Amino acid sequence: MQQVTATPRPLSTADPRHVEVVDFMHYETELLDDLEERLWLTQLVSADIEYQVPVRETVERARGKGFSTNTFHLNETLGSLESRVTRGETKYAWAEDPPSRVRHFVTNIRVRPHEDGDEDLLRAKSNILIYRTRQSQTTPQMLSGERDDVLRRENGALKLLRRVVYLDLSVIGTHNLSLFF
Helix, strand or coil: CCCCCCCCCCCCCCHHHHHHHHHHHHHHHHHCCCCCCCHHHHEEEEEEEEEEEEEECCCCCCHCCEEEEEEEEEEECHHHHHHHHHHHCCCHHHHHCCCCCCEEEEEEEEECCCCCCCCCCEEEEEEEEEEECCCCCCCCCEEEEEEEEEEECCCCEEEEEEEEEEEEECCCCCCCCCCCC
16 A cells, blocks of 8 residues: 655645745746846746756556656756856847747645745745747647746745646647746
């Protein structure tokens, strides 16, 4: 028989930590939607960041949710995120010049204390919908999924320490993945 471990219950929406995480996520989406990736990176991302989008396969229910543990669409660190942001700031980012118009919709935010009991860590799960249009396209691209984040308090402010994005799609139909989840 498989042993089940208890996940800490979500914090009340009235808990100041929950409110702080919701504010963090709303500010994050504002920066990303406004193409302020440099501010996002410097203000909200930890130097120890792990940022992953695992590949999803369609599998039978008995085989789990179908996410790879060693194959990723994106598997980023601060260095690779920095490179992506820097490249986007140059005239050589042809895939995104002119830039896509992107809206991030973050919903169903569930905040919990981190499993290891560290007071400086919070676990947040949320649902994401990214709505993206390019140039004069009339058909938008949409990506949806669940984000599993770990936020750490650093010098009094929350920073994104780990993000795993579990996309609902097994095949991504966008022409590039130059956006941030």
